[in-house]
Amino acid sequence: MAENVRPRVRVPKTAAAGEVITIKSLISHKMESGQRKDGDGNVIPRSIINRFVCAFNGVVVIDVTLEAAVSTNPFFEFEAVVPEAGDFTFTWYDDDGSVYEETKSVAIA
Amino acid sequence: MAFTRRKMLILGSASFATAALAGLPAFASLTDDAIMAITGGAETSDAGITLTAPEIAENGNTVPVEVSAPGATSIALFASGNPTPSVATFNFGPLAGSQTGATRIRLAKTQDVVAIATMADGSFLRASVTVKVTIGGCGG
Numbered sequence: 001m002a003e004n005v006r007p008r009v010r011v012p013k014t015a016a017a018g019e020v021i022t023i024k025s026l027i028s029h030k031m032e033s034g035q036r037k038d039g040d041g042n043v044i045p046r047s048i049i050n051r052f053v054c055a056f057n058g059v060v061v062i063d064v065t066l067e068a069a070v071s072t073n074p075f076f077e078f079e080a081v082v083p084e085a086g087d088f089t090f091t092w093y094d095d096d097g098s099v100y101e102e103t104k105s106v107a108i109a
Numbered sequence: 110m111a112f113t114r115r116k117m118l119i120l121g122s123a124s125f126a127t128a129a130l131a132g133l134p135a136f137a138s139l140t141d142d143a144i145m146a147i148t149g150g151a152e153t154s155d156a157g158i159t160l161t162a163p164e165i166a167e168n169g170n171t172v173p174v175e176v177s178a179p180g181a182t183s184i185a186l187f188a189s190g191n192p193t194p195s196v197a198t199f200n201f202g203p204l205a206g207s208q209t210g211a212t213r214i215r216l217a218k219t220q221d222v223v224a225i226a227t228m229a230d231g232s233f234l235r236a237s238v239t240v241k242v243t244i245g246g247c248g249g
Contacts, residue, residue, distance in 0.1 A: 020207065021206065022206075035192055055202070055204075059203055060200075060202025060203065060204065061201075061204045061205050061206075062200065063199075063200040063201075063202060064197055065197060065198040065200070067193060067197060068193060069191050069193065069195070069196040069197070069215045069216075070196065070212060070215070071170060071215055074213070075211075075212055076210065076211065077210070077211040077212075078205070078206075078207075078209060078210050078211070079206030079209055080205060080206045081205070083204070
């Protein structure tokens with residue numbers, strides 16, 4: 001488990017049925033690329049988040065595969081349809097096997 | 110056959126030159142190889158895909174990019190000048206509001222950022238933007 005990993009997601013609290021909303025997600029993570037070397041010339045091993053999934057009531061909105069070229073604190077912005085009231089679940093998969101999760105509820109206005 | 114000092118020198122310089130010649134295209138085609146793995150060599154069109162990236166990025170550590178291709182099932186991003194060209198792949202599910210994704214990426218140097226979209230009908234779109242990277246610079 002990488003230290004100080006904190007997911008942050010911005011989702012509107014309410015939406016009209018069938019509305020397209022914009023979601024912004026960010027997770028604090030160092031995304032060590034595996035290209036850098038430490039002071040002694042040893043390569044620092046890769047440690048990144050390799051997959052990010054957003055789903056609404058179990059239906060996938062977006063599934064992103066990340067490589068080492070994604071910046072520190074990976075940020076994603078995308079759009080989703082809200083067909084009914086429910087929960088958005090956000091899942092990040094770390095190289096070391098850790099899984100970080102966040103849930104946001106959306107009500108129909 | 111005995112190698113004289115002179116022959117060794119000639120041989121050495123010749124093999125060095127071939128290695129340099131062979132090395133360059135191999136390095137440049139890492140991205141092409143990755144793209145080939147997706148498209149299988151199919152023709153790519155450049156209509157209907159939008160790739161937005163800054164013309165000049167002052168800090169190569171976080172370069173904002175946005176890609177949009179209506180009707181795509183997935184979009185892959187590549188940075189042609191990075192040690193590993195693959196950047197990220199967006200796979201859109203049934204509830205995606207639009208086939209748009211934005212993120213921040215690392216760029217090692219001034220280079221082309223390439224997006225390949227796989228459409229629902231099996232065709233491919235390609236967009237490319239050149240980003241100037243001035244790491245440690247103060248703009249311009």
